[in-house]
Amino acid sequence: MADVGSGYRRRWAVLALVLAAECMDLLDGSIVNVAAPTIRNDLHASTAALQWIISGYALAFAIGLITGARLGDRYGRKRLFVAGSASFAAASLASAMSVSPAMLISCRLAQGAAAALLIPQGLGIIRDVFAPAEQGRAFAFFGPVIGLSAVAGPIIGGALVSLDAFGTGWRLIFLVNPPLAVAAAIGAARIMPESRAARAPRPDGLGTLLGAAAMGLLIYPLIQGREAGWPAWTYLMMAASVLTAGLLAAWSRRRGLQGHGTLIETSVFRHRGYSAGLACVVVLFAGMAGTLLALTLYLQFGEHFSAVHAGLTLAPFAAGSVAGAVAAATVVVPRLGRGALQVAAVLIAAGTWWLRSVIGAHGLATSSAELIGAQLLLGAGIGMLISPLFDFILASVRDHEIGSASGVLNAAQQLASAIGVAAIGTVFFSTLGRSGFTAAIRQCLMIELGVAAVLLVLARALPRRPRDAQTAEIRLAPADSGNRQAPYDDARPGLAVLAIEPGQRLIGTVVPGSCQAAVNDFPLAGPTVSSE
Numbered sequence: 209m210a211d212v213g214s215g216y217r218r219r220w221a222v223l224a225l226v227l228a229a230e231c232m233d234l235l236d237g238s239i240v241n242v243a244a245p246t247i248r249n250d251l252h253a254s255t256a257a258l259q260w261i262i263s264g265y266a267l268a269f270a271i272g273l274i275t276g277a278r279l280g281d282r283y284g285r286k287r288l289f290v291a292g293s294a295s296f297a298a299a300s301l302a303s304a305m306s307v308s309p310a311m312l313i314s315c316r317l318a319q320g321a322a323a324a325l326l327i328p329q330g331l332g333i334i335r336d337v338f339a340p341a342e343q344g345r346a347f348a349f350f351g352p353v354i355g356l357s358a359v360a361g362p363i364i365g366g367a368l369v370s371l372d373a374f375g376t377g378w379r380l381i382f383l384v385n386p387p388l389a390v391a392a393a394i395g396a397a398r399i400m401p402e403s404r405a406a407r408a409p410r411p412d413g414l415g416t417l418l419g420a421a422a423m424g425l426l427i428y429p430l431i432q433g434r435e436a437g438w439p440a441w442t443y444l445m446m447a448a449s450v451l452t453a454g455l456l457a458a459w460s461r462r463r464g465l466q467g468h469g470t471l472i473e474t475s476v477f478r479h480r481g482y483s484a485g486l487a488c489v490v491v492l493f494a495g496m497a498g499t500l501l502a503l504t505l506y507l508q509f510g511e512h513f514s515a516v517h518a519g520l521t522l523a524p525f526a527a528g529s530v531a532g533a534v535a536a537a538t539v540v541v542p543r544l545g546r547g548a549l550q551v552a553a554v555l556i557a558a559g560t561w562w563l564r565s566v567i568g569a570h571g572l573a574t575s576s577a578e579l580i581g582a583q584l585l586l587g588a589g590i591g592m593l594i595s596p597l598f599d600f601i602l603a604s605v606r607d608h609e610i611g612s613a614s615g616v617l618n619a620a621q622q623l624a625s626a627i628g629v630a631a632i633g634t635v636f637f638s639t640l641g642r643s644g645f646t647a648a649i650r651q652c653l654m655i656e657l658g659v660a661a662v663l664l665v666l667a668r669a670l671p672r673r674p675r676d677a678q679t680a681e682i683r684l685a686p687a688d689s690g691n692r693q694a695p696y697d698d699a700r701p702g703l704a705v706l707a708i709e710p711g712q713r714l715i716g717t718v719v720p721g722s723c724q725a726a727v728n729d730f731p732l733a734g735p736t737v738s739s740e
Contacts, residue, residue, distance in 0.1 A: 216337035218399045223338075223346050225395050226330040227353050229293065232388055233323050234357040236300075237265060237625075239365025240316075241501055242519045243378040245508040246369050247312070250377060255637040257309035259431045262501060263629035264313050267427055268320025269327075270622035271420045274471055274615045275412075277328035281405040285329035285336075289400065290393045292326025297389035304382035329403075336403040362526070366519030412463065415471030418456040423623055425449035430630035434638055473612030481604025482613060484669035488597060489617055491666070493624035495659035496590060498632025499560075500525075502652040505636060510572055510645030521576040528559075528587025533595035535588070541596045541674065549600065549667040552593035557660035559586025564653040571646045593663065599674030 216222065240247075240262055248258050280288040299318035306312035338346045368380045376383060426449040429442035436442065457477075460470040476482050500522070507518040532552070540548040563582035567574050598617060605613045632652050640648040 216401055219337040219342075219346075221395070222400050223334060223349065225289075225392050225400065226334060227349060228388060228392050229289070229326050229330060230350070231353065231357045232296065232385055232392075233327055235361050235364065236319065236323075236385065238357075238361030239368070239381045240265070241504045242362050242365035242508075242515050242522075243369050243381050244501070244504060246378040246515060251306070251309050251312065253309040253312075254435065255633070256431050256435050257313065259629055259633045260313045261309065261316055262633075263427065263431070263626040264316040265320040265323070266497075266622045266629070267423060267626040268317045269323050270320075270619045270626065271416070271423055272321050272324030273328060273619045273622060275416045276324040276326075277615065278411045279325070280329045280332065280403075282411065283404065285333050285403040286396060286400045287402070288325050289329045289333065289396050292322050292324075292329070293389045293393035293396065295322035296326055297386040297393070298322075300382045300385035300389065304376075304379040332405075333400065333403050337401060362519035362522045363516070364519075366514070366516035369515035410468070412460075412468075412471040415456060415459055415463070418452055418459060419471060419619075422449050422452040422456060423626075425452060427626055427630050430627065430634060434634045470612075472616050473609055476605050476609050476613045476616065479604045480669060481671050482601055484666050485597070485601030485604065486617065486620055488601070488663060488666045488670070489620050490624040490627070491659055491662050492590075492593065492597070493621050494628035494631065495656050496628065497625040498628035498635075499652060499656045501629050501633055502636045502649055506567075506645055506649040510649070511574065513576075517576070521579060522583070524580045524583040525587040525590075528584040529591035529594075530587075531584075532588035532591025532593075534591075536592040536595040540592060545674075546600065546667060546670055546672045548596060549593055549670065550664055552589045553660050553664040553667060555585060555589030555592060556663070557589075557657055559583070559589055560653050560656045560660060562586075564650050564657075567646060567653075568650055589660075596674050600670045603671040603674055 244258055244262060247253065247261060248255075251257075253261065276288065276292070296319060299315050299322050303312060303315040303319065306315055334346050335343065365381055368384065369378050371380065373380055425445045429445040433439075433442040456471070457474055460472050461474045463470045464474065477486075503522065504518055507513045507521055508515065513521065532555070536548055536552070540551060544551065559582050563579065563586060566578050566582055570578060598614070601617065602610060602613060632655060635655065636648045636652050639651045
């Protein structure tokens, strides 16, 4: 392990490897949306198969995220980073070679599982290789790099599909991953120091299985139900999902009372603000993921835009998200506190209504230019909401619960993306069969209006002020202190822009991109987090 007092000699190269892994993950999540219509035509995939191809990655990521972090704590983050990178390369290559929808779905699930091993390791590794005084500079790179990935993702995806190099078509979006992932694995093996927690608990195998079962029992009927005609088994599976989630909660509570490590810390759900915030995360990301998918399908299938044209058309949404995040961090949240979340919800509603009206007025003749204003407004609302949301949610939990609380939020965000693709995608295809493309996209945008209304109500249950530099302070204890109160590395750095000043106080914002987000706490294996 690197000496945190002086910093690891090759720490900036290590940071570059971690950022490369983050970019691979975010790009892989966003470029597949743009390539989806081409994939469907080439592989003759059903609409349900297309939904699985898109949502399978997020579903597997959600299932393995917390367990992947625990494995890194226990067996070494470098080891998991290398294994995750190599697995991601293999799964990406297999995805590019897929000859059937079933094969591609399996490969996408494998990609998500590999990402769950790879991505959670970054935060702990960076904390170990950088001296405390430099950690702020290191984490500051996440915002610009990942924000750029968010904006460029759809454009790059469209360009790769349209390029059709050597007749590869959509396969090129997966073929770009293996060289990058292999380079990350080799680089990590050569220059990355090992990093682990001294007393990490054993992974909760049964808890992981129960969590996977609960998620699968929900997603499967949502995707397959429409094509099957919504038979009784679809409703029974969704009911079983709720029961399985209850079993997971009971099992976690029991393990916690016995002093064992748990997949989730059930005490966080006793906080009204946290439960309301978790609901916000699920509703927000489900709506966003589903709406972006519906827009992509509408533009390419309905308006017959090329992949690169569709990617460029959606760029204002990402640009608006970045602008909204910056405005939230610098102006709106400091002045309005919790009211900033409600302002953001209103902007989401206004942008969605505008977008729905424009498409309703012009139908399949809607031009890219006519969608710019509405997308900028919608994106600004999304960015303004995501940016401070996790801070407000974490303000409602106790200091020793932050690690588990943030891990659950990240897993919920991934699961919500899969739910949104499944549910809103089903609405899109169902309406399309009856009433055409314009009615289908307008119906999905009506759901997004409902999402904005729910967010407006839920925001009132969150704390008035975020958990910020004045309420949370990180004490940097030695990484091998084995403090049992310390949160573990559940949270991925994701889209967080973190800065730890020489006084070791925590500040941060979040830049949204694709369908990902992250908390801006700093869960460490050794330190404790305390309020003063």
